[in-house]
Amino acid sequence: MASPTSYQPAVYVYQAPVRIWHWINAAALVALALTGYLIGSPLPTLSGEASDHFLMGYIRFVHFAAGYILVIGFLARIYWAFVGNKHSREIFLPPIFKREFWGGVWHEIKWYAFFAGEPRKYTGHNPLAVLTMHIMFVWGMLFMIVTGLALYGEGAGLDSWQFQWFSSWLIPLVGQSMDLHTWHHLGMWWIILFAMIHIYVAIREDIMSRQSLISSMISGWRTFKDERKVDDGH
């Protein structure tokens, strides 16, 4: 072999809180997208008296409950970015002022465009993943949390903290309540697009890259498929 042979031990990358949050958050997102869609376009009408059913009530309850789980989880995740290992900060603070980072992004683009013959080897996320997660996921989540709480404040009423902190300034900012609903609805599709790309790329990387992906988000350990040096472009 051309490269120096050296034993490449597995690295503990995703600490337990990050992994637990990842899967809770994923479940919350699925619940939120499904119930959110059904709030916008309800199921066919039920018959009988109003006292016979509480279907929309339950759907909305699941949406709000999952929403709060997502919000609290996201806050806890931000806290963990401060106290956790260096990988816990990756998606929140992409090193956009470092040249090597953009070099790494460019290399990843070439890898995805089938120009680069071989991917680089990373312990954490690759630079393109960091950028995508930061823009699509972190900001997408923030957008959905802020618009979601503003919508919740409408029902909770003028004196609620949700209304005072979110609805009171956001509704006039976007125009009116209807526009806020539309933005929140578009945000769902933004997150869905992220999820599609995220899952596809995770599977593809798991197969084609030089390190483990999916199992790492379960066990926390990053294992490597060859024994050459780790690049860690950022």
Add this chain to the structure above:
Amino acid sequence: MLETFYDVMRRQGISRRSFLKYCSLTAAALGLGPEFAGKIAHAMENKPRIPVLWLHGLECTCCSESFIRSAHPLAKDVVLSMVSLDYDDTIMAAAGQQAEAIIEETIQKYDGNFILAVEGNPPLNQEGMSCIIAGKPFVEQLTKVAKHCKAIISWGSCASYGCVQAAKPNPTKATPVHKIITDKPIIKVPGCPPIAEVMTAVVTYILTFERFPELDRQGRPKMFYSQRIHDKCYRRPHFDAGQFVESFDDEGARKGYCLYKMGCKGPTTYNACSTIRWNEGTSFPIQAGHGCIGCSEDGFWDKGSWYARLTDIPAFGVEANADKIGIAAAATVGTAIAAHAAMSAVKRAKSTQTTAAHDEPKQGA
């Protein structure tokens, strides 16, 4: 000294008993609690009435029509006489030069002490020529009177937001009052028209307490615009149950199910229709079987169909709702992923072959 509100009411032949009744009813309508009835009575007995100039810009007069139909026991007589409506070109007797002279007179006599009520809005394009009052663009009259007033009431969605004349593409550049007058307190009373009782209650509050009721960030009185139609709709239980009208003549429509799927804008409209209702509390649109069209919301003419739940988003010259845009984007990304996955598989297959080819001679050796 000027006559007080009480003097005016007595002159109108209203008994003291009726006057006190009016005070307590008004206190209740304003959500002030019974102890305020006495304060209202005291204020009305002692305060000189405040003159109101009521200007009309680009509008349809539905606000005035609503106002004079107030079902509040005495409001229509009392408020109309109590407000010394010194100038209101649609309902005053004077006309022409005589009418315009009243404006000058009010400005001189009550400089900084009168209320300016605006119905409609000024168009700014073509030098304001799309709305001419007494030979001059309305915007000139508005800015002149506004300079001398104490505060402004923006009646209806026209004055508050622009309404139909400001709907896209807004050829006359009809502009709501608060975007032209920026140095005076403005209370917005949106609606097309606003509810009569809301209008009289707002006027009564301002005249009694000489200040605006509590306003939200958009400048609307909280007491009437703090909840959505949906929050207090009598059909709300059907919404929570998941019982909807699917088309206008179905079983659900006959049973009075929720009009959400028919595009009812109740969930996004802040107004008091579902509590105060219209025409002496007889009914309101949803009760009559038609969804709310959201007439008290900013830009309600430009939010797509009144009969669709999801609004159209105009972009790139086409209109599509959030779901259509989302599904199109997801389909595009999905196709790209599929193509990319196929190419990845090909690449992987090729590299496996090359590795195998490299390995063969080794094995042979």
